[in-house]
Amino acid sequence: MTTETPNHDLARRMAELARTVASPRRVDDVLSDVTAEVMNLIPGVAAAGVLFVGKEGGFESVAGTSELPHRLDELQMKYREGPCLDAATHELVVRSDDFRTEQRWPHYAPAAVELGVLSGLSFKLYTSSRTAGALNLFATEADAFDANAETIGTILAAHAAAAIMASRTTEQLESALTTRDRIGQAKGIIMERYNITDVAAFDMLRRLSQDGNVKLAEVAQRVIDTRGE
Incomplete structure (x- = not known):
């Protein structure tokens, strides 16, 4: 009997996601699959979700694995700061190992700690002329994410971005x-x-x-x- 190695399991899951992205499905369904896989593939993730930010200031919180990502997104839009916003609009990957000592977001970080969140990891999905998006991971422990988590998250974010862009192309064609x-x-x-x-x-x-x-x-x-x- 052959036991799958972690790398083999990761490759199999990625292949399954690739087929999912290629199939004609709603973007929300694909994003929900991606956030569910984040929970399976990256240890320590307490919740995951996707944040879309409009250029006019509006936002949409989707594919959350619980209510927690939506509450955190609301805090970031309230204070206009946070890792998910930075990833969506500026950086490719934004990681915070401990919100209790985080200096980049003086309003958001303490609010996240109050909700029991100590670590965060966000990945840019895409930025267009009208909307920006990020895939976001949250943990209740400090130092929850490492370089391996960043690698896996980057791949999953690429799958999510492919689904979004494919949907936009289809909408434009229609x-x-x-x-x-x-x-x-x-x-x-x-x-x-x-x-x-x-x-x-x-x-x-x-x-x-x-x-x-x-x-x-x-x-x-x-x-x-x-x-x-």
């Missing part, structure tokens, strides 16, 4: 197809209504868009809405 369909419908309505060619109908839409400083897709939708009037 949006582009929807826009194309709207423009096509609007052109057909204009061609029939004014007995003009395809090229002339599109030129009319384009000029309406420019004159009104309105997106072409919105102009097309307005034309569609006039059908039957």
Whole structure:
């Protein structure tokens, strides 16, 4: 009987996650799988979650393995400081070995200690023009995380980032197809209504868009809405 080594077990789990990311699933489901694997693969993790931060100041706390990550995210957004925020917006990896002596976040660190959290480890997921994200691990013991935890966490964060980017690409593609369909419908309505060619109908839409400083897709939708009037 063959016993799996830790490295073999890690490789197997990573392969399973890779297949998960490649499959057409909701991003929230993939992120929940990632945070669950964090609990399995990294010793000492008491809770894990993902924080998304909007450029306008809003935030979303998702895939938490308990309520604790959400409470910690709320504290960071309240004080506008903390390891998860730093990882999402600036650093690739942010680690704190003991929040009781942490100087980087004078408001957040004591609040985290009050919740029983002494260590933290956060990984940047991605940063776009509108949103930044981080995968976050929390422990109730000091010095809970080491270099091996950083390595495993970095790999898991890469899987999560791949799922997010794949979802964004799919959403953009679906949006582009929807826009194309709207423009096509609007052109057909204009061609029939004014007995003009395809090229002339599109030129009319384009000029309406420019004159009104309105997106072409919105102009097309307005034309569609006039059908039957």
